[in-house]
Amino acid sequence: MSNLYTVLSNELIAYKTYKMVLHGDTKNIKAPGQFINIKIDHPNTFLRRPISINDYDETTLTIIYKVFGEGTEILSKTKRFTTLDILSPLGNGFTIKETKKQLLIGGGVGVPPLYSVAKELVKRNIEFDVVLGFNNKYDVFLEGMFRSLGANVYVTTMDGTYGYKGNVIDLIKSKNLYFDYYYACGPEKMLHALVKEDYVGQLSFEERMGCGFGACMGCSHKTITSYKRICKEGPVLESSEVLL
Amino acid sequence: MSNLYTVLSNELIAYKTYKMVLHGDTKNIKAPGQFINIKIDHPNTFLRRPISINDYDETTLTIIYKVFGEGTEILSKTKRFTTLDILSPLGNGFTIKETKKQLLIGGGVGVPPLYSVAKELVKRNIEFDVVLGFNNKYDVFLEGMFRSLGANVYVTTMDGTYGYKGNVIDLIKSKNLYFDYYYACGPEKMLHALVKEDYVGQLSFEERMGCGFGACMGCSHKTITSYKRICKEGPVLESSEVLL
């Protein structure tokens, strides 16, 4: 868990959405879907901000985040070569299953971590499709990146201004997409809707975090069997254990 | 009372002592000995930091400050072209008297505002000497600047490592310096010692400040006649009104 990372770039890639490349220790990252926790130097942003790892290599890691409140606003203005205090990697991440045909389902800023999953699937030669849901055409990002991995990518927007119209489940159903396993990340509403379907897979959840590394019990999430800390035993849960 | 100033330079000139040149509005400065109040962006430095104006021209003002605690520490690390939120000018400043032979008496970081006084005296063709007291040779600064105005400058250090040995009053007495009026700024102990002597003049005081512009009553200083706000009716008081 190394602390200091240097901003290599920080650029707008969609409506209020930024891609930041950080230089620093990545050797402990062990699964796609893990996250980092960023200290943002301002009295009003006392707690760290959790953001999923979108991609990484030996010396850099990439995140994609949307400006939501004060913390992400400040982050979006961070200049190249700034040093950030970051805890990384945190959480369990997705456990890749070896099945025939898989589906990645991302909603909004839940899309980024799925890119690491996609890369892992490519590496393992597992076939997969990608479904991305956004509010409207201005929000769309990463579509091309997924395509360049050779996947079929289906984009849907709530208002139909880009790709299909409707939510991701509408799309899966209307396109009759076949898959035997899925990995999903997105708003809680989308995740819960997925769990209600008969599909089997893993989902990445969000909770407000005090620490991000298991010390405060702030992020406890009730599952069918027990409580899990989203920051430690999560953020990824199995669809079978999610309590609605 | 303009707000934004740009740091043009910020350099070490003596032990822990920095000279900072700021670009910004100076047109309201009306007397030597006025001060500015600097916002330092850090949760631990919630209040502004008052620092005397050392010198100014149409577009720049200069301050000289010593690193004392967290605020001045951060200030000392401020880089060129940083924008600072500053209230300026504040306080009454020294009222120049037209007498024959005057003396400027500065102790430690009380020395800087006297430089503006000196320039004003030169402009008005008033004769004056300068006495500067420091703890030791590493603390000495501004001596040359006063000399270049053509004044006799006497420096004394408490430990005798530079110039004379002893405090400013020791020096005045041992050198038998003649003056009919003085302007003084320095530690309260020095100011009080001066008031106890028979000399007549003006002294600049310090108090912890909540606002710096007369709103909070935090800096009230009892005088012989009434209470004065050091930030508003001060920092300069007449020797005749100082209550010991």
Next chain:
Amino acid sequence: MNLSVTLPGMKLDNPIIPASGCFGFGYEFAEYYDINILGSFSFKGTTLEERFGNKTPRIAESTSGMLNAIGLQNPGVNNVLKIELEKLKKVYNKKVIANIGGSTIEDYIEAVKIISKSDIVGAIELNISCPNVKEGGIGFGTNKETAAKLTRLVKEATNLPVYVKLSPNVTNIGEIAVAVEEAGADAISMINTLVGMRINLKTGKPVLANTYGGFSGPAIKPVALKMVHEVYKQVSIPIIGIGGIMNAYDVIEMMYAGATAVQIGTANLINPYASKEIIDQLPQVMKELGIKDLNNIIGRAHK
């Protein structure tokens, strides 16, 4: 878009009221901007007799907040009436809130009677909670019986609406709010400062000559919000929310908690334009949050 709100006896153009002790007698701020843009303001707490206040240092600092131990320095209510409010009238044509402190019930009543003569005073704000006055003050604010008694007697002594300003340094602020409401208070101002201290590490001595002082600023905001929220459930008179408000977002948050108007204290001290900037920022923040009329958001967090 409607920003105006109503307090007992005062219709305000907007809910922004600089808080007592942080805005002097107003005219000092008129050097910086036209103070008639304010909803109103509460002047520096005055007492029957002139007070010189505490020794200096009276000011200390802490992370995201400050401590003060002014000790109610003020020229006495008669001088306020004759000198300060006259100076104020030259630059201000709205009503002002008269913040009154005291050590005995008699002092309060006498001071209230005197200040009530002013035609520029729109309401009395009884400071029953100043933590920096050794003889009394804090006692009134921590005991519901005394608080109620003081309120009742002051109400009898004036025709002006009486706002009671509560101390947060109590176990049960709701109980005191209910007591003063029953005693006739027209509104509640809350909160005054928390009690705190700092110690000088070099000398080992308390920074404040008075040892303890009142802690204010953004650091205390969550405590203020909670207390306003709690009292809103228990009283039906309006609440003026105070504590750590630094910008228009904080104003909205305080109104959501239950405040009808807000007071801005410390923010004015570190930025003399703070209250003006908040007023300027308010319409834009209302737009962003989809708020058309501030009256509709009072107590929204309870719904």
Next chain:
Amino acid sequence: MNLSVTLPGMKLDNPIIPASGCFGFGYEFAEYYDINILGSFSFKGTTLEERFGNKTPRIAESTSGMLNAIGLQNPGVNNVLKIELEKLKKVYNKKVIANIGGSTIEDYIEAVKIISKSDIVGAIELNISCPNVKEGGIGFGTNKETAAKLTRLVKEATNLPVYVKLSPNVTNIGEIAVAVEEAGADAISMINTLVGMRINLKTGKPVLANTYGGFSGPAIKPVALKMVHEVYKQVSIPIIGIGGIMNAYDVIEMMYAGATAVQIGTANLINPYASKEIIDQLPQVMKELGIKDLNNIIGRAHK
């Protein structure tokens, strides 16, 4: 240079004790550094029965501080004894402080009896002040009679020293400290969190599912210092100072106020290395301030 201090029943290598609820059961932090460098630590508050705690969101944020409403989630004292403390023993060979919560006096006593069986527990810390447990807890901390009664009965139920952890959300904390001292408390831990809230501006609803939560972090430090200073004057048992301590300077300030040792809470959450860094920084800060033995500075601000 001497950093070791003594609490009833525990001699500490240094006065740094991670606070309850901010250090889990310790072993989580052993991933980051050797936790045997600590003076001791206070484990996450446990109760007789397992508790699932409050709904999420349990965490909110404010300027220079955070709010939590965990609601004492813990596996119950029996599981703590059998599972958590066994895990702890693998990485820790000092004594731990057992933080105990409860809703009834009987619960507290039963839990204390069970945890007292552990040979790794050096003292009991009675949390009579948790503001997030609806059924009780806070009640004990705000009433001196109940606080004293609980202390007395717990003392009878264990041979371990009993530290009582006080709530700051009271009118007169000194009175409660004196009452628990008279009832046999061996030390006082103070302060627990202030009660606060935040409201989500987008939804208008309280951020915390529990509405109110405990406010901690550097924002509360002046309040903690004041209360420690105040209680130091009134009791003769040691005080463990808690509230907003972020670095070694804060440790010294708290000891000047009257603390014999300190607890570090929130700092551990935003920086898992915080307690270690404070221990590392302490000798250098002592040198800077000319302090040779920490025992000589306890209560220096009173001299």
